[in-house]
Amino acid sequence: MAEGMLQSIKVQLRIQRAIIYTVLIIGSAAMVLPYLWMIISSFKPIEEIQTYPPSFFIHHPTVKAYADLFRLIPMGRYLGNSILVATLVTVSNVFFCSLAGYAFAKHRFWGRDKLFLLILGSMMIPWQINIIPGFVIVKKLGWLNSFYALIIPNMVGAFGVFLTRQHISTIPNDLIDAAKIDGCGEFRIYRLVIFPLIKPVLVALGIFMFLAQWNNFVWPLVIIHSGDMRTVPLALAVLNGQFGTDFGTNFPMVMAGAVLVTIPVLAVFLLFQKYFIRGITLTGLKF
């Protein structure tokens, strides 16, 4: 009797687990499928892409779409633009945000708390409010279609200052005082005491900033109008407008563009996902 009950509980548990695995595997398949379809489509010749039924098998695999991408539009230049902008913005944010965060956490100066509150409050303002005057300011400065406009307005962010300030506050003052007694100036304290201690936070901030810049779309869309200053997402949008309609289709080329935007970031993510996920739980940030 008791054995029978145990048996039935075991069976029940096994069924439960089978259902859980099935759900998760179907879910994962639904996540991977679009990426897989993107990669497969990018290697198909145009004639093969609109056949019925759609096939995961490529009869005549070709890299023509990628060649077109670099031949018909300056894709190499766009990739370079994106890498340059994302790298500079990331480095600058990590450095300047933590510098300001240090001052806000450990220094006493006039208006410190009011200023910090102002910066904190500004995080609630949606970008829609800033983007119109931002565009006009950039235009007045003569920065339209330039790296200045892509980089400078994004060099220091309120969130980075807030995040680093919160973490630097937890560093004991004794460490800073000890460094002072040993004769460190303010910048050396930042470099030798503060910076090493908040490295994990800065890694999270850096990853976030790089992704945000690499994927950023609205700001480049508004300020870049010339053909050779585009970043990769903007280039992809233009490509989509030209070749991604149901008429005049060159979907393999659009998919090849999507591969170039997606795969580098995905590869880095798969290699360093520990840091990505820690970054989210640490900051609550949405990439």
Place this chain on the structure above:
Amino acid sequence: MVEDKRLGDDRRKKDHRPPKDRRDPEPLVSVLPAYDDEVVPIRSEAGRFGIFLKELNRQKYSFLFIAPGLILFTIFVLIPVVTSLFWSFTRYNVFQPPIWVGLDNYRHILFHDPRFWKAIKNTVLYVGGTVPAGIVIALMLSIAIDQQIRFKGFFKTMFFMPAVTAIVAISVIWKWLYAGEKYGLINYLLIKMGFQPVDWLLSPAWTLPAIMIMSVWAGLGYNIILFTAGLSAIPKRFYEAAEIDGANAWDKFWNVTLPLLMPTMLFVVVMSVIASFQVFDQVYIMTGGTEEGIGGILDSALTIVAYLYDMGFQKFRMGYASALAYLIFAIIFGATLVNFKMMRSKIEY
């Protein structure tokens, strides 16, 4: 605070140590004046101005450190916030100076602009559809991942991939998935399963739902990371206690998991609502193309931010667009307040 002070007094009595070292961070020099001249000016003829200069000298590094951030913050945040508020009361097209029109923009938007109300309707549908769907599906998957199973990390990774992909790229991929009557992958699968194919992005009825399905797909990973973190923080003993009381899986979910997950839930709801009110990239890619309009056939997928973009950067009605921006801000702010009010009371500890 009171508690703290008493603790300090006790300690002082015990070891006769002034509680200086527990105070707020203060540069060492002013705590322990190393040289006499640090103290002298306070009593000397140099007076207040001398103190001012000394303080300024002491604070120069602080200002140096915050200067880069402060300058950019002033130019690209503070000035724009004030400027766009001013412009929202003007007619302004960038090429000529703004003309003051008072409340006309707001009045026109609210009472004479059917496109605005169409955009509001679409956006509310979008938020009302994607936020609950995204949360329910993510919560179910998180609970599945939280069970004693293998490959937890692998599953989390799979669901998280779209979160690191540019939404532009995701939109382009899904546009291709949705494309065509037959050769599109989604329609092919629908036919295989015995449904009718759908004209996703070519029919007014399906454009917005198509964008919503894609957005839910793209947003799952972020919610799952937060939910699984929240779930793993719930102590197992609560579940054991519930089991001893005879609770089944459903009871445990409603009476243990959900109440203890409320702080995470509040965070996820607030973030999702704020983000989805501002949906733009996917609308631009899936309905806009390049130069010709945005929002799909008959504005069927026009959202408020897409409308703002259209007014500001395609029609160059900057004053009108600024007024729209402030209305969007008000709506998001109001929605966030409501979220907090409604959910605060449900947080139990």
